[in-house]
Amino acid sequence: MAANNSTGGVATSEGGGSNTGGAESGLGGATLKKGPWTAAEDAILVEYVRKHGEGNWNAVQRNSGLARCGKSCRLRWANHLRPNLKKGAFTPEEERLILELHAKYGNKWARMAAQLPGRTDNEIKNYWNTRVKRRQRQGLPLYPHDIQPSSQTQSPNQTQTQTQLQLQHQYQSQSTPTTPTTPTAPTTPTTPTTPTFHFQSHAHHHPSFSLSPTPPPPPPSHHQHQHQQHQHHSFSLSPSKPQHFTTNTSTSLPLFDPTNNSNTNTTPSSFTFHRPPPILGAPIRFKRYRETTGFSLPLSPAPHTTTTTTTTTTNNNNMITSPTSITPLGQLSSTQLPDISCFKFPLTYSHSAPQLISTQLELDQMMSAYSMKQELPSSQLSPQHHHPPPPHPPPPATTMSEITIDTKVSAAAANRGCGNGLLEDLLDEAHALAISNQGLRTQSFLGVKEEKRVFDGFKHWEGSSTIDCSPGVKPKEEPGVQINTMQEDLSKLLNVIPSTMQIPSDWYSDSGEVSNGQSSGVTDENIGIDMQHIASLFPLGATTDHSHSRTTGSCSWDNLPGIC
DNA sequence: AAGGGGTCCAACCGCTGGTCT
DNA sequence: TAGACCAGCGGTTGGACCCCT
Numbered sequence: 001m002a003a004n005n006s007t008g009g010v011a012t013s014e015g016g017g018s019n020t021g022g023a024e025s026g027l028g029g030a031t032l033k034k035g036p037w038t039a040a041e042d043a044i045l046v047e048y049v050r051k052h053g054e055g056n057w058n059a060v061q062r063n064s065g066l067a068r069c070g071k072s073c074r075l076r077w078a079n080h081l082r083p084n085l086k087k088g089a090f091t092p093e094e095e096r097l098i099l100e101l102h103a104k105y106g107n108k109w110a111r112m113a114a115q116l117p118g119r120t121d122n123e124i125k126n127y128w129n130t131r132v133k134r135r136q137r138q139g140l141p142l143y144p145h146d147i148q149p150s151s152q153t154q155s156p157n158q159t160q161t162q163t164q165l166q167l168q169h170q171y172q173s174q175s176t177p178t179t180p181t182t183p184t185a186p187t188t189p190t191t192p193t194t195p196t197f198h199f200q201s202h203a204h205h206h207p208s209f210s211l212s213p214t215p216p217p218p219p220p221s222h223h224q225h226q227h228q229q230h231q232h233h234s235f236s237l238s239p240s241k242p243q244h245f246t247t248n249t250s251t252s253l254p255l256f257d258p259t260n261n262s263n264t265n266t267t268p269s270s271f272t273f274h275r276p277p278p279i280l281g282a283p284i285r286f287k288r289y290r291e292t293t294g295f296s297l298p299l300s301p302a303p304h305t306t307t308t309t310t311t312t313t314t315n316n317n318n319m320i321t322s323p324t325s326i327t328p329l330g331q332l333s334s335t336q337l338p339d340i341s342c343f344k345f346p347l348t349y350s351h352s353a354p355q356l357i358s359t360q361l362e363l364d365q366m367m368s369a370y371s372m373k374q375e376l377p378s379s380q381l382s383p384q385h386h387h388p389p390p391p392h393p394p395p396p397a398t399t400m401s402e403i404t405i406d407t408k409v410s411a412a413a414a415n416r417g418c419g420n421g422l423l424e425d426l427l428d429e430a431h432a433l434a435i436s437n438q439g440l441r442t443q444s445f446l447g448v449k450e451e452k453r454v455f456d457g458f459k460h461w462e463g464s465s466t467i468d469c470s471p472g473v474k475p476k477e478e479p480g481v482q483i484n485t486m487q488e489d490l491s492k493l494l495n496v497i498p499s500t501m502q503i504p505s506d507w508y509s510d511s512g513e514v515s516n517g518q519s520s521g522v523t524d525e526n527i528g529i530d531m532q533h534i535a536s537l538f539p540l541g542a543t544t545d546h547s548h549s550r551t552t553g554s555c556s557w558d559n560l561p562g563i564c
Numbered sequence: 565a566a567g568g569g570g571t572c573c574a575a576c577c578g579c580t581g582g583t584c585t
Numbered sequence: 586t587a588g589a590c591c592a593g594c595g596g597t598t599g600g601a602c603c604c605c606t
Binding site for chain 3 (some may be wrong): 055056057058070071074075078107108109110111121122125129
């Protein structure tokens with residue numbers, strides 16, 4: 001997660017003027033730290049939560065000595081340290097679900113997050129805001145044609161976006177598709193409109209989606225994968241498959257219903273928005289590839305590992321797994337090597353049966369890790385940054401041919417496979433291209449043949465997208481792989497650097513540089529205190545053997561003393 | 565190579581609602 | 586009942602990174 005380096009360099013700027021980053025604020029005499037969290041702070045917080053459970057966040061600061069306000073602790077825990085967090089780019093299914101949820105709930109991020117297991121409201125919010133900005137700039141509607149926002153929960157932001165949508169529909173209904181009108185930035189009326197929308201949901205797309213009057217959803221863990229396997233990705237270019245709409249959850253006076261569009265050909269299986277073609281003038285850029293592991297600590301799950309889960313129990317919604325095998329370093333590809341999430345720390349985590357780091361070796365490893373990276377914000381600890389994959393070959397700069405469309409759609413599909421979420425944008429473009437190419441002949445939508453071609457192309461790329469997007473991008477969750485278990489999360493926290501990794505000498509430098517070359521620019525002036533806190537948290541063993549922790553490839557986590 | 569724009573995301577702030585005293 | 590406290594939510598900010606020009 002490249003952006004994890006954000007706010008680096010600010011953390012130590014005391015009184016730098018910015019409210020964020022490094023400033024320290026007094027609260028009742030205590031000095032509260034702001035800015036990026038360090039791994040040491042994370043460890044303290046995790047340990048505290050492990051001992052005392054969630055809640056009572058203000059007590060964290062009081063009892064743990066963590067110089068963070070309760071709110072900050074809660075946020076850190078909720079967004080980064082909490083078990084079972086799913087990091088990385090949103091899957092197409094998740095993106096689709098976000099659309100649907102936003103259509104229903106508006107900017108109720110927490111509510112949306114509740115239906116997206118492993119996702120935080122902050123993530124969703126960021127995603128949505130980015131999407132809003134992007135689509136505003138591109139003059140695209142926020143929602144696919146088959147998702148109509150509900151008026152039930154309109155926040156100001158949503159009001160704005162819905163108003164845009166409405167205006168766009170109005171515009172679309174008044175203009176012909178071939179009108180080469182330059183898309184101006186959508187106006188955002190300040191007076192909220194009070195339209196009544198209705199929502200259409202593809203029940204078969206998201207059986208877990210509570211909107212539709214369908215049977216109760218399957219467990220979330222099943223949900224996503226099943227979607228990947230059984231569900232056509234829902235997007236606008238899908239007339240070749242039947243679209244099953246549930247009944248409208250809000251039936252009163254839909255302000256703009258695709259089926260009521262002035263374009264009488266609009267059906268649920270056809271385009272309902274007709275975007276003027278600025279599209280080519282401002283081609284959509286592929287999102288840059290980013291490391292999608294994203295966990296603030298360097299240990300997101302490694303799908304490539306051969307780790308198997310032998311025991312999986314649920315305790316307070318925390319999955320507890322015990323890895324039984326670990327891919328040796330030598331078997332890892334070069335791209336896997338930096339992913340130290342391959343290393344499983346053989347401890348279990350349970351609120352009911354908390355464990356302590358009980359040996360000096362464990363503590364030493366922990367401290368070694370921190371000593372290497374203690375001055376980094378924990379979010380920067382991932383050693384697997386920045387392996388930019390070769391960019392997608394740009395779409396051939398040819399005329400607006402079907403090939404172009406297919407290329408774009410295919411690329412979109414490939415990108416979609418990476419969870420970049422531009423598929424709809426690209427499909428919109430493809431659609432607009434088709435419109436501009438075919439003019440009124442096809443009225444406002446691709447002919448069935450073309451659409452099927454596009455869709456087939458999409459499906460083709462969908463199937464191969466995992467290969468296409470693989471360089472530098474960690475694949476999504478592997479089916480059946482339970483990620484983000486508590487155990488893994490704890491291992492993430494407690495094993496910033498695996499003992500089996502040769503530690504480059506420069507990791508110890510005070511510059512905060514890590515192997516990925518990124519400069520944290522962040523120093524934790526309180527790191528000494530933090531480490532004392534950590535040390536105070538964990539009882540020390542009697543002996544110390546520092547040679548254990550940094551030998552090369554000779555020490556597997558499996559060989560470590562068990563915890564508990 | 566440098567600058568600008570876009571994107572991402574962590575973390576802040578202010579506000580709100582619930583609970584407790 | 587009022588005030589204090591707390592947890593949570595949504596909006597916003599700001600820095601790093603990436604791509605394009």
